[in-house]
Amino acid sequence: MKNFHCQKCGERLFFENTLCLSCSSALGFLPDFTELAVIEPAGDQEFSTLAKGAEDRLYRKCANYQLENACNWMVPADETDGFCCACRLNRIIPDLSGLENRKLWVKMEAAKRRLIYGLLRLELPIVPKSVDLQNGLAFEFLADQPTTMEQPDQVARILTGHADGVITINLAEADDAVREKTRMNMGEAYRTLLGHFRHESAHYYWDRLVRNDPGIDQVRAIFGDERSNYQLALQNYYQTGAPIGWESSFVTPYAASHPWEDWAETWAHYLHIMATLETASAAGLQIRNRAQNRVLASPFGRNFSEIREDWHALRFVVNSLNRSMGMADPYPFILSDAITEKLSFIHHWIRKDREVAQLVG
Template sequence: MKLFECQACGQPLYFENSRCESCGRRLGFIASTQEIAALEPVEEGGWSAVGQPGKSFRFCANAQHDACNWLIPAEDPNPYCRACRHNRTVPDLSSPQNLGRWRSLETAKRRLFYTLLKLELPLTTRAEDPQGLAFDFLADPAENSPDGPSILTGHDNGLITINIAEADNAERERRRHSMGEPYRTLLGHFRHEVGHYFWNVLVRNDPSLEGFRRIFGDERQDYGEALKAHYVRGPKENWQEAFVSSYAASHPWEDFAETWAHYLHIVDTLETANAFGLKVRPRIGRGRELAAEIDFDPHREADLNRLVTAWLPLTFAVNSLNRSMGQPDLYPFVLAPAVIAKLAFIHERIHGWNGSREAGSDGHHVLEAVTGGLNSRVGTPQSA
């Protein structure tokens, strides 16, 4: 993500800020310009943005719950912003616990939409398409009724269901340990589940489907049986050689969604590194191989080679910093050559969906370009 500053006083801002801590001005995010605007009230009850005379805005309807800081043009009839209009169901907000958890979900979801909008990916709501992207944020009834069914986080033809218990840090960590996962975050959930939606949009009815099957496998195998086998028998042997996670090995759809999530991890984190002007120059004998200057926009970069070759030095550096603080690795994953081929496929589908790049590429030429200058595996080992 880029860096933001108050347009009135220059104070550095976080993406989630709704008020400037320096000058006290109200702040709002404008999706069309991807800027956080410093605001002035106008007579009609709306807001004007500093530096945008003649334009009037109002806040997303979810701002009344302190759950959104995005702005809508005053003439737009939709009460919700570009992110919140995809909500189909929210939990009972009369419960303080539900409200707090839902706010955390919305914070993560807005970061997801920042990246999706930056990548200019196609986004349709259920009002526009019966299989458009929609979210159900549901509370687990088992909390109030021991006999009630548990809400499962998942995806069904564009509808993403999130159990709001995932917003509780202790519960999420418990689930991470019970499932043997090295990484589990709200933002990671959103990025994974939306990958299923974009498989439907970018691959299912596209000429690239055959390329997908060559790289990820045949998605026509029984999905339910594949997941059942994964949970009963455990991860496939030597899954690290071809998959970004053990869960990715369960079925080609899950492999795509897991790899999609990692692609979004990479581009968003590289943009933040670029915004800070980061350069990695390790002072060791082989430091030249781990040097990088992240001086490009990863959302616009057509060459996946630049993303991957910058990612290794960056993750090695930040993982080392985390270990210096006694924290687990920020990125506890290894990118095998087969995973890089899958990232290449996703990269080309994102850049090719609107005709800006040739559609249907299988990513092998990108894989050769990337791995030609790297060791066989990219990333930090999961154990030290």
């Protein structure tokens, strides 16, 4: 992610900020510029901004910003939709009458906005299902519900997943204690709310970018044939686990269960890598490698071999920093040559799609 600074006082800002804590300027994120900007009232609930290039444009606050204080994104004033490009993807949100549900939903929205930011930076298509029923994207955030009033302890479990452009995420995944317990029970090295969003987005983009592409045989050559029985593959995985030696070919054990999950896990890690390297680059982070200092460059527009080299160096630093604080490694994964080939393939597949989209447009 970019580094953001207040256009008035120069203070550093977090992506989630709605207020500059130094000069008290109000802030709003401009998706069309991927920029966090100082906003100033311009009448009729419209705002001007101090963001470079957007000085002559007017915006409104997203309805979830204005009414719920659960967003900080802006909507161009000439758009008719009251929600920003991230919030308009919501099809179902939880009942917000309960304080706990509201707290978890706000965390869910924050993670989703980080996903959408990354997709915007990669110039991937983001179209709401309300606009394009066949190819669009929608989110449903659902909570487990009691099956009967007489047996409140018996609940109908909501499964996190993707189907036909709809990404469903169990609200409980926003509860840190519940998610950590699940991670431990499933023997996972890594489980985050943002990770869920990135993983499930991969299934959506498989349908959007891969399933009907003439070059799908190239994908199958790298990830395997997705036409193999998916339900049987998952059943076998949960019964017997990943095969011995999975680490040499798959980024996680779950990736070894089926080609669709290999694509999704690898895609999620690609988004992890690109976002973290962009943050490090924007901060001007220097890495000392073999007694030489090197400033990390933005990963966008680069060959994946260069991205991999920077990531290996940064991964060592961030893991070492966490260990210095007595905390677990934030990235406890090793990228073998086979895994790197898959990451590189996704990197170039996305770039290929962009080039094709430009030619078609």
